[in-house]
Amino acid sequence: MLPPVLTVRDLVKDFGDFRAVDGISFELGQGEILGLLGPNGAGKTTMMNMLLGLVSATTGSIRIFGKSLEKDRIEILRRMNFSSAYTSLPGNLLVRQNLTVFALLYGLKDCRRRVRETMERFGVTELAERTTGHLSAGEATRVNLCKAFLNRPELLLLDEPTASLDPDVVDKVRTLIRETQRESGTSIIYTSHNMQDIEFVCDRVIFMHRGRLIRMGTPAEVKASFASASLEDVFIQIARGGDLEVAGVQ
Amino acid sequence: MSGTPFPAISGIVLRYLYLYTRNGLRAFELFFWPLNTLLVWGFLTRYLTQAGEGGASLPVTFLLGGVLLWDVQFRASQGVSVSFLEDVWTRNLLNVFVAPVRTWELVAGFCTVGLLRVIITVPILSLMAFLAFRFNIFDFNLWLIPFFGNLLIFGWAMGMMANAMVLRWGQAAEGLSWALPFLLQPFTAVYYTVETLPGFLQPVSLALPSTHVFEAMRHAMAGDVRIGQGLFLAFGLNLAWLTGAGLVMNRVLAIARDKGLLTKVATQ
Ligand SMILES: Nc1ncnc2c1ncn2[C@@H]1O[C@H](COP(=O)(O)OP(=O)(O)OP(=O)(O)O)[C@@H](O)[C@H]1O
Ligand SMILES: [Mg+2]
Numbered sequence: 279m280l281p282p283v284l285t286v287r288d289l290v291k292d293f294g295d296f297r298a299v300d301g302i303s304f305e306l307g308q309g310e311i312l313g314l315l316g317p318n319g320a321g322k323t324t325m326m327n328m329l330l331g332l333v334s335a336t337t338g339s340i341r342i343f344g345k346s347l348e349k350d351r352i353e354i355l356r357r358m359n360f361s362s363a364y365t366s367l368p369g370n371l372l373v374r375q376n377l378t379v380f381a382l383l384y385g386l387k388d389c390r391r392r393v394r395e396t397m398e399r400f401g402v403t404e405l406a407e408r409t410t411g412h413l414s415a416g417e418a419t420r421v422n423l424c425k426a427f428l429n430r431p432e433l434l435l436l437d438e439p440t441a442s443l444d445p446d447v448v449d450k451v452r453t454l455i456r457e458t459q460r461e462s463g464t465s466i467i468y469t470s471h472n473m474q475d476i477e478f479v480c481d482r483v484i485f486m487h488r489g490r491l492i493r494m495g496t497p498a499e500v501k502a503s504f505a506s507a508s509l510e511d512v513f514i515q516i517a518r519g520g521d522l523e524v525a526g527v528q
Numbered sequence: 529m530s531g532t533p534f535p536a537i538s539g540i541v542l543r544y545l546y547l548y549t550r551n552g553l554r555a556f557e558l559f560f561w562p563l564n565t566l567l568v569w570g571f572l573t574r575y576l577t578q579a580g581e582g583g584a585s586l587p588v589t590f591l592l593g594g595v596l597l598w599d600v601q602f603r604a605s606q607g608v609s610v611s612f613l614e615d616v617w618t619r620n621l622l623n624v625f626v627a628p629v630r631t632w633e634l635v636a637g638f639c640t641v642g643l644l645r646v647i648i649t650v651p652i653l654s655l656m657a658f659l660a661f662r663f664n665i666f667d668f669n670l671w672l673i674p675f676f677g678n679l680l681i682f683g684w685a686m687g688m689m690a691n692a693m694v695l696r697w698g699q700a701a702e703g704l705s706w707a708l709p710f711l712l713q714p715f716t717a718v719y720y721t722v723e724t725l726p727g728f729l730q731p732v733s734l735a736l737p738s739t740h741v742f743e744a745m746r747h748a749m750a751g752d753v754r755i756g757q758g759l760f761l762a763f764g765l766n767l768a769w770l771t772g773a774g775l776v777m778n779r780v781l782a783i784a785r786d787k788g789l790l791t792k793v794a795t796q
Contacts (some may be wrong), residue, residue, distance in 0.1 A: 293788060327791055330626045334785040356628040368543070368618040375546045382532060382539030383627040389532075425623070 280308045281344060283433050283465040289338035291324055298324045300489035306465050313480035314469040317517040320486040322469045326435050330360055342433060358433045361426035363441035366418065369411020373421050376410050377428065384429040392428065400424045400454065416447035427458060434466045440475055448472065452479050473509040487516050536629045540637025544611060558645065562599045562653050569595045570661045592663040593745050594718040596653055600646050601679040601738055605709045607642025608687025613702060616793055625790055631781065639684045646680060671748050671755060675741050678762040681770060682737045688773040692780040698793050717742050737765040
């Protein structure tokens with residue numbers, strides 16, 4: 279067995295008196311795609327932000343590539359990347375300019391070639407000379423993914439990458455993610471409120487609720503343990519269930 | 529572009545070069561305000577000179593020196609703060625913070641942008657001052673270097689403080705961040721001597737490196753020899769301010785990571 283890419287132990291995040299993430303532990307294997315699910319406010323984004331070093335952990339530990347995130351953040355970030363529906367590349371630059379800037383920020387060799395190749399991979403070559411702020415949501419998502427794969431990350435965090443896209447584009451984007459992942463062997467953590475997305479893309483899922491890990495397993499395992507036909511059902515049960523935390527915790 | 533030295537800093541600077549070369553209005557904005565100030569103060573100088581005994585009296589031409597040097601500090605500070613705000617406004621801040629960019633590299637990139645703004649606007653202002661008002665900045669000779677250097681460093685330190693404020697207090701602090709250099713302007717003796725200030729404000733004024741530069745400028749224009757001492761003091765104060773700004777920035781970053789402010793300021 280290859281060593282895990284990511285090891286999270288007893289992770290807790292308090293914002294003042296409020297506990298947003300409550301004792302989460304899990305591992306992510308190499309080349310694995312892990313879905314992070316849960317109702318609004320479950321703590322998914324907070325969890326991701328902690329993995330990116332944007333939010334510090336109150337207690338617990340995060341090790342990425344066998345290194346401590348606290349101590350070797352920059353070195354780790356060099357081999358990671360991130361994309362979210364809630365961030366964007368500067369709208370006032372051209373797509374090519376934005377990607378060139380990020381190629382430099384990631385310290386890539388031969389920036390121009392890397393930018394060109396990544397744009398080809400994501401089918402956005404024809405958008406290169408377009409103003410980033412004028413792209414449609416679907417085009418912007420593909421350009422964001424370009425930025426996210428620019429440094430050929432070994433670990434990629436995607437926070438609702440398909441939010442606000444139409445079903446056709448959602449389907450294209452997740453196929454693109456899945457294919458690129460197969461080629462590159464990138465490990466991915468993926469949040470989405472779209473259960474089809476999750477079932478299509480993810481090898482394993484974690485259900486969170488009020489900061490706690492409710493259930494972890496393959497989509498099939500999770501469905502079976504809730505005697506549900508779909509992840510949607512599981513989701514609704516978890517979101518509405520009062521005493522689930524007792525019943526559901528493994 | 530392979531093997532760029534300091535790639536992260538180059539990346540930050542390149543972004544602003546792209547921004548300013550793509551947008552003519554932004555380039556225009558770079559010149560509009562300083563030119564505006566220069567004209568107002570220049571004509572005021574002329575008026576005061578004519579209204580007085582005639583013949584350019586020294587205190588009046590001090591004003592023009594003040595305008596030019598003030599712009600160095602203001603541009604440097606603005607370069608640092610606007611670079612950061614630009615990332616906030618374009619919701620790009622998280623992308624930058626999750627890139628493998630060290631805090632000092634980020635700050636160095638912003639400071640370089642500040643320096644570029646100075647390098648672009650000050651020569652043009654100086655030329656205008658000469659053509660319109662016969663004010664020759666090269667009369668300062670080599671003193672120009674410590675004048676500019678000190679004001680540049682203090683501008684950087686202020687820009688860093690402004691950024692720390694925005695990170696700590698969010699959008700509410702943005703207006704203040706813009707205005708920070710102007711909040712200090714009354715106390716830093718740009719257009720008048722320190723003695724003009726009420727006694728209790730003088731220590732405040734003397735704690736600002738820029739005050740000593742403006743005083744030295746007036747000494748130089750008056751043919752006074754007591755120039756070097758003040759500039760030395762300015763440099764010492766600058767080291768203290770820069771260190772202070774660095775510590776504040778680091779502290780605010782730690783608070784921001786604890787309270788989750790980076791994501792708040794980035795997505796609000
Ligand atoms: N910086 C912060 N300060 C205080 N509370 C916060 C902060 N960030 C998040 N929270 C709170 O922590 C909880 C978890 O938020 P988080 O954004 O992680 O949820 P999420 O699972 O991503 O939700 P969504 O599905 O809506 O994106 C929420 O109750 C939120 O209000
Ligand atoms: Mg979220």
